[in-house]
Amino acid sequence: MRADDGDVALETLFLPFIDGSLPWPAEGGALFLRARDGWPLHQRAWPGLVCEQSFRPEADALERSGATLGRADDDRRHALVLVLAPRQRDEARALFARAIARCAPGGRVVACIPNNEGAKSGESDLAHLAGPVSSLSKHKCRVFWTAPLDGPVNADLAGEWAQADAPRAIVDGRFVSRPGVFAWDRIDPASRLLAEHLPAHLAGAAADLGAGYGYLSTELLTRCAGIVSLDLYEAEARALDLSHINLAAFESRVALSFHWHDVTRGIEGAYDVIVCNPPFHAQGRTDRPDIGRRFIAVAAQALKPGGRLWLVANRHLPYEAELDARFGQVKTVAQQGGFKVVEAVRSNDRISR
Template sequence: MEGLPVDDASAGGLLSWPQAGGVLFLRARDGWPLHQRAWPGLVCEQSFKPEADALQRSGLVLAADDDDDERRYPLVLVLPPRQRDEARALFARALARCAPGGRVVACMSNNEGAKSGETDLARIAGPVASLSKHKCRVFWTAPLQGAADAGLAAQWRALDAPRPILDGRFVSRPGVFAWDRIDAASKLLAEHLPADLSGHAADLGAGYGFLAAELLARCPGITALDLYEAEARALELARHNLAGAGARVALGFHWHDVTAGLPQRFDVIVSNPPFHAQGRADRPDIGRRFIAAAASALRPGGRLWLVANRHLPYEAELDARFAHVRTVAQQHGFKVVEAVAARSAGESHEKRVKPGNR
């Protein structure tokens, strides 16, 4: 585990790997350090589907959905997220999963809040040691007998609890995309959804469910809706937020990596694709793979309604995979696009039409 000062004591590591009791790795990510040698007793937990799939492909043990949250480990490893409330909740949870006399070890990139993370862990766990390497900071507690500040730990643990937002219309939680607001791009797409969309629909990258809820409210012809979301913490919220619609339409909720393709066919797909992975750099390849997945999953004549930042280069992918493509709106740095799947194998592609040229 690059950056984490954990190894066999005989190998010169600053901390020794437990001989019994197992090790819990919260927000684990696959990488070469996990393959340098065997890590006996390692259990990985990851709520982001692409990372969870990568861990599983590497043969690493993933915590089950019904994992006993009361089990304690002599060592808990953590890769905290950038969002501070979410990270604080994760630190508090790590402490709660740590056995008496155990340690919590965390690692963060310097440009993603490592110094703040170290300060936060020390606030609830007591003094920590640290080491900087590879533009990251790793920090770890002394042997613990619970949280140094139990009250603060309880407060921080509650930071991850779903809570009402937008005057109670939805519930959300820190760390989910646009967690405490309506994302401007999704709002723009919702405002342009035509009322005649009908049939079996899908929302790719559904988040906490805003766009799916708007699709159902604006398009009475939708008879079934499947939500695909890679972040399990967001999907749980979407399930809650759309519970009231289940009496009118058939709903499906899927913890799924859309870039791997879709398992069924649809009449309508809506999407505000992510264009970052777990870093800050633009990843337009993710959006292009969302477009490819949508094109393969649409029935003949099916319609994709997509929103994206105007600078993202999706046009070539759209033109290559759809028979008709038009830019419906460009506003506030975003673009809304409708793309229609071919009705037959021989249907030709139509020249892109922009607003004002139709």
């Protein structure tokens, strides 16, 4: 959610520095974990600010705005660490532990969470790691910060929480996943329905748009021996890293390629097959059917004439007009449990972006 569309968490995060409750560090720099772009980031200069973001659309927006982007494997410490904590609690706890680890001696951690996404729990969690915190509330959000730190108050708990987000085996060891990624601890039922209907004769060059931790890609390669190459496109780097692990068994048989990429910006390629369970939210809870429609348009452009899109979606999402406009043949293959599986075949006419 962009700040100028009401990203009140981003605005509230910077409130203590705007109203004088906290000073911006004169030296030592600042790290912003799960950073997002928006006007609060540009309302004044924030010297030494480095932004880190694993979700490609947000990372792209930060880069376009001129923000300095850091890497997750950089272990430099900073005088200030800002955090926009995620909803998933294990993931948020691990992020707090990481924020403290990245905080230089005498530095502070400052975090913000909307009230309806666990602000009180998040404030309590940070206090358990770092000792007493101060806070302000505004815009139905809570911003809270530590005293100057010299490591965690509870080092054992910090170590435990740092591992709370670690990759782990799920589904009886079939896959490796981690908290916070889509359907992280299970097989998504919509994706399962699509996999069950993939015909064994699919062959050639394939792509998985919005691949997540790699479930659909794994099922496609397991069921369809004629697939010779597979490109996985995923916007969340934390999920894409998992797909490398989950697809490792196919590396000797199929040419695999992994892309940290925002599919809505288009893809290059000429594919025989595309599988897709498109997202219908961005990073909020509001339905965003425009994202799914854009995935359909991108798939149509990237398929060869006669190429096939196999898509699953919630039955209520209005994708039929886009499918009919972009494809020569569209067939609903299955409807079950609130989901629909669609096969769409690209016509011989070239589809424009």
